[in-house]
Amino acid sequence: MLDLRNAPVRNRSTTFRIAQDNLIGCAFGDFVPGCEGDPDPDRTFAFYRTQARNNMLAAAAINFPAVGTLAAFNAADIQGQAWGKVAGDMYEILEAAALWNAAAAWNQYMDSGAWPIDSTFVQPPRSIATPMRRVAIVELPRGYDSIRLLTPAARATYExxxxxxxSHGMQLKLSSPDIVGLRIPDPMPSGYAQFLQPLPDLSPTNLLKLQRAHADIEGTIEGRNFLFAIAVKTSTRSDRLYQPLFEANVLKFIIGFVLRGSxxxxxxxxxxFEGANVRQAYTAASLYSLMLGGDFARAVDHLYQAKKPRDTAQAILDTFPEYAI
Structure with missing residues (x-):
């Protein structure tokens, strides 16, 4: 935690701030949850977050003994909204890291024809090894302009x-989902080599690698390279249920129609799922599929209750053979 008692934030009463990257590096500096190296890869997201929080509180009691007990820190700035934001960010980061490693196992199989023996993930049924079907799973930062991923030609089409x-006083912007799955272009640009190997841990170096990977592949993607997008949320209120639906419809229209993509x-x-009728809300149809006619589809193709990093990554990994190109 960062001590702000002698450097207060203007117009706020904050006395301590959670150093999120330090928190993650401390808790997961030796492994990625749910992946090889994890002593018990079957644990839940909730378990990992709780352990990370307990580590933080124990370290705070040692580093700031004058504050007093752990209860004093609990009653200060490290619960409520502050911890809620960190917990939500950690949930997304742990999922993105597990997905990265699942895709790395897939990519190693695509190149060698042999599934990595040390992987905690299982080879998907009906998978066939070919380097043309390698996948990058990329976490995108909040507010990121996804257009930066596009090749100059694809970007010009979008613009x-x-x-x-x-010219008609309207707009329909390409949104930025939390995580995207991309078919690695062939020939493979140099920025994609990192996706061929798993992250061994979430130490500061590898956490930065996870969070900055999008910058290494900017300018390389066409519409056909987009495979899937994931909206990641610990929970949602009823009034926020429709954000992913809007995002899904816009993405599918722009990538499928404007960019002539996948x-x-x-x-x-x-x-x-508590507190909102989540399952009912996400039966809404895809407007793009209605426009095309023929086979109708949902805007949200799959609603998944993600409780464990390994199971969540395996669920996405198992869909890879379903993509025809």
Whole structure:
């Protein structure tokens, strides 16, 4: 934690701030939850978050003994909204890291024809090894402009579409999901080599690698490279249920119609379904599929209750053979 008692934040009463990256590096500096190296890869997201929080509180009691007991820290700034944001970010980071490693196992199999023997993940049924089907799973930062991923030609197509809308006083912006799955281009640009190997841990170096990977592949993606997108939430209120639906419809229209790309799959991963009629909300149809006619599809293709990093990553991994191109 960062001590702000002698350097207060203006207009706020905050006395301590959670150093999120330090928290993750301390708790997971030796392994990625749910992956090889994890002493018990069957544990839940909730367990890992609780352990990380307990580590933080124990360290705080040692580093700031004058504050007093752990209860004093609990009653200060490390619960409520502050901890809720960190817990939500950690949930997404742990999932993104497990997905990275699942994709790395897949990519090693695509290149060698042999599934990695040390992987905690299982080879998906009906999978066939070919380097043309390697996958990168990339976490995108909040507020990121996804257009930066596109090749110059694809970006020009998108910007021409936007200019036409703007001439009529309208817009339909490509949103930024939490995580995207991409078919690695062939020939493979240098920025993708990192996705061929698993993250051994979430030490500061590898956490930064996870969080900065999107920057290494900017300017390389066409519409056909998009396979899936994932919205990650620990839980959601009823009034926020429709954000993923809007995001899914916009992504599918822009990638499928404007960029002439793949039939993007959209997933919502949520830890807790309580407090809202989640399952009913996500039966909404995809507007793009209705426009095309023929086979109708949902905007959210798959709603998944994500409780464990390994199981969540395996569930996505098992879909890889379903993509025709």
């Amino acid at each position: 021409a579409f936007q200019q036409a809308l703007e 039939a993007l799959k959209f997933h919502v991963h949520m830890e807790d």
